[in-house]
Amino acid sequence: MAQVDDLTAQLMAELSKYTVEVAEEVKQACKDVSKEMTENIKRDSPVRAGAHGGGYKKGWKAKVAFEDKNNIRITTYNSTDYQLTHLLEFGHAKVNGGRVEGKPHIAPNEEKAKTELVKRIEKAVSAK
Numbered sequence: 001m002a003q004v005d006d007l008t009a010q011l012m013a014e015l016s017k018y019t020v021e022v023a024e025e026v027k028q029a030c031k032d033v034s035k036e037m038t039e040n041i042k043r044d045s046p047v048r049a050g051a052h053g054g055g056y057k058k059g060w061k062a063k064v065a066f067e068d069k070n071n072i073r074i075t076t077y078n079s080t081d082y083q084l085t086h087l088l089e090f091g092h093a094k095v096n097g098g099r100v101e102g103k104p105h106i107a108p109n110e111e112k113a114k115t116e117l118v119k120r121i122e123k124a125v126s127a128k
Contacts, residue, residue, distance in 0.1 A: 025124035037113035044105035
């Protein structure tokens, strides 16, 4: 019976080690993809013409909202002009009539990031 208990303990130790290694790789992949997505959103963000343009574009940030040994949550947000994200992404009505067409810059990059994250997670899990 001691051999079975010993085997069980060894198996549990290896599974625990595997879980920790994979979790660390997945968390790092999340951080990397989030950083790339933020840079891509900055690149694709519309810029107002004139001397005051570029503030919205420069305001994109990503920060770790929560992290423990198995989980991570990263938030990407605009720190300067957060009120404009929906208006610029989807368009809006003008004051004197008419409409400003939206310039999708968040959603396409979000989709690319999701696809890339799935690839990196699959790679991390299969590599171990």
